[in-house]
Amino acid sequence: MALIMEQMPIVLRSLNVGFLQTLKLFIVTLIGALPLGLVISFGSMSKVSPLRWLTRFVIWVVRGTPLMIQLLIIYYFPGLVLKKPIWGGGEAGRFLAASVSFILNYACYFAEIYRGGIQSISKGQTEAGLVLGMTRGQIFFRVTLLQMIKRIVPPISNEIITLVKDTSLARIIALQEIIWAGQAFLKGSQGISGAIWPLFFTAVYYLLFSGLLTIILGGLERKLDYFK
Amino acid sequence: MKRILSVLIALVLVLSMTAFAEASDMAYVQEKGVLVVGITDFEPMDYKDENGEWIGFDADVAVAFAESLGVAVEFVEIDWDNKVLELDSQAIDCVWNGMTLTAEVTEAMECSVAYCNNAQIVIVPADKADEYSTIESLAGLNFAVEAGSAGEAEAEANGFAYTPVKAQADALMEVAAGTSDAAIIDSLMAAAMVGEGTGYEALTYTVPLNSEEYGVGFRKGSDLAAALNDFFAAAYADGSMAVWAETYGITAALIPQA
Numbered sequence: 001m002a003l004i005m006e007q008m009p010i011v012l013r014s015l016n017v018g019f020l021q022t023l024k025l026f027i028v029t030l031i032g033a034l035p036l037g038l039v040i041s042f043g044s045m046s047k048v049s050p051l052r053w054l055t056r057f058v059i060w061v062v063r064g065t066p067l068m069i070q071l072l073i074i075y076y077f078p079g080l081v082l083k084k085p086i087w088g089g090g091e092a093g094r095f096l097a098a099s100v101s102f103i104l105n106y107a108c109y110f111a112e113i114y115r116g117g118i119q120s121i122s123k124g125q126t127e128a129g130l131v132l133g134m135t136r137g138q139i140f141f142r143v144t145l146l147q148m149i150k151r152i153v154p155p156i157s158n159e160i161i162t163l164v165k166d167t168s169l170a171r172i173i174a175l176q177e178i179i180w181a182g183q184a185f186l187k188g189s190q191g192i193s194g195a196i197w198p199l200f201f202t203a204v205y206y207l208l209f210s211g212l213l214t215i216i217l218g219g220l221e222r223k224l225d226y227f228k
Numbered sequence: 229m230k231r232i233l234s235v236l237i238a239l240v241l242v243l244s245m246t247a248f249a250e251a252s253d254m255a256y257v258q259e260k261g262v263l264v265v266g267i268t269d270f271e272p273m274d275y276k277d278e279n280g281e282w283i284g285f286d287a288d289v290a291v292a293f294a295e296s297l298g299v300a301v302e303f304v305e306i307d308w309d310n311k312v313l314e315l316d317s318q319a320i321d322c323v324w325n326g327m328t329l330t331a332e333v334t335e336a337m338e339c340s341v342a343y344c345n346n347a348q349i350v351i352v353p354a355d356k357a358d359e360y361s362t363i364e365s366l367a368g369l370n371f372a373v374e375a376g377s378a379g380e381a382e383a384e385a386n387g388f389a390y391t392p393v394k395a396q397a398d399a400l401m402e403v404a405a406g407t408s409d410a411a412i413i414d415s416l417m418a419a420a421m422v423g424e425g426t427g428y429e430a431l432t433y434t435v436p437l438n439s440e441e442y443g444v445g446f447r448k449g450s451d452l453a454a455a456l457n458d459f460f461a462a463a464y465a466d467g468s469m470a471v472w473a474e475t476y477g478i479t480a481a482l483i484p485q486a
Contacts, residue, residue: 076314076317077317079318079319080316085317085318085319088319089302090304094319189275190269190276
């Protein structure tokens with residue numbers, strides 16, 4: 001126990017750096033995937049059938065393969081097969097490649113949630129809007145979207161909480177997020193070797209952060225409790 | 229749709245560019261101006277100092293080698309299991325981290341000459357070193373080895389009687405305390421922890437039981453391996469290799485210039 005207390009400052013500093021990377025990936029993914037998901041959901045509901053089928057094909061591929069494989073393909077494929085290492089080997093390149101993989105992956109899941117939300121709003125409301133002389137754009141933004149947002153908050157919250165933990169997959173392309181930082185002490189780093197507890201301790205970070213998110217998302221859900 | 233289209237177009241463009249033949253690997257590195265070195269946290273070869281800068285025997289030599297190429301150096305921590313993937317995808321330009329030149333490694337990479345020995349080496353009290361200079365003379369001794377280590381495997385292979393202990397450092401303590409007659413540990417560690425000016429002045433190392441050699445790995449077919457060999461030759465000649473080895477306490481393991 002005394003030894004752990006002694007190691008604590010070094011380990012915490014290292015875990016904080018790792019967690020910052022986790023947090024960055026989490027935020028960038030949400031900023032990218034939430035709007036991209038809406039675009040993809042429009043594609044999957046498009047009246048133009050080639051576009052609809054292409055979009056659904058992409059969703060099938062992205063949801064049908066492990067995110068870990070997608071990370072490996074997106075990061076290593078350009079250099080390995082095309083001989084053009086577009087990402088670069090540094091930390092920034094790895095982060096960028098991880099962000100692209102996560103945004104694409106999560107956008108596809110979000111797209112299906114959006115589609116469910118949009119299609120759950122009864123057609124009668126659109127028809128009523130048309131009768132009142134509203135344009136389709138007005139109907140979407142003023143009638144459908146608002147109700148859809150309220151309905152999709154619980155499933156989106158689910159995905160967001162999952163995303164917090166999925167960020168750890170990025171260690172496969174050596175993105176040094178918090179699990180990587182914790183694991184480094186197993187073998188030896190900064191004079192501490194063979195320490196197992198830092199790896200397990202990372203769970204505390206995840207738990208606290210997802211607790212915080214649960215509170216925020218719960219608050220959001222209550223705030224959106226208009227209509228009905 | 230536009231996004232998907234633009235990605236597709238970009239892919240086609242990238243594909244068409246690969247049709248051009250590649251210049252040499254050295255030209256490629258010099259053009260981008262940085263040598264990306266794949267490492268792990270491994271004292272005394274590559275590790276961080278208090279300011280978070282990478283130092284160590286390998287790190288220092290890598291910095292000097294990059295300087296000789298006229299490029300900057302960038303250290304990137306990699307997943308050791310993915311080292312060949314990292315190299316081939318050009319995410320990194322070399323693996324330089326106390327890498328044992330096994331058959332798997334030399335097959336997958338263009339390797340430099342070996343610059344450092346590692347071995348499982350026998351530790352005995354210094355005053356008894358003369359009696360135990362051959363493997364045959366070691367029979368009948370009681371060994372201390374780290375459980376699950378390469379040292380334990382060697383003890384097993386040679387049919388020695390041994391006590392497994394928790395760490396290599398514990399094995400040294402056993403010998404120093406006289407509870408075991410000898411220990412088997414990594415020679416790199418032995419160089420740093422045993423002998424004059426260390427915590428175990430009364431101990432010394434004698435017989436190596438196996439031998440492993442460290443080398444630097446580049447992409448298959450890369451001309452950088454030959455460039456590094458030339459750099460090594462020059463660094464041996466002007467004594468800088470010996471200075472680096474001295475700094476990180478691996479003089480005993482440094483391979484003398486062939």
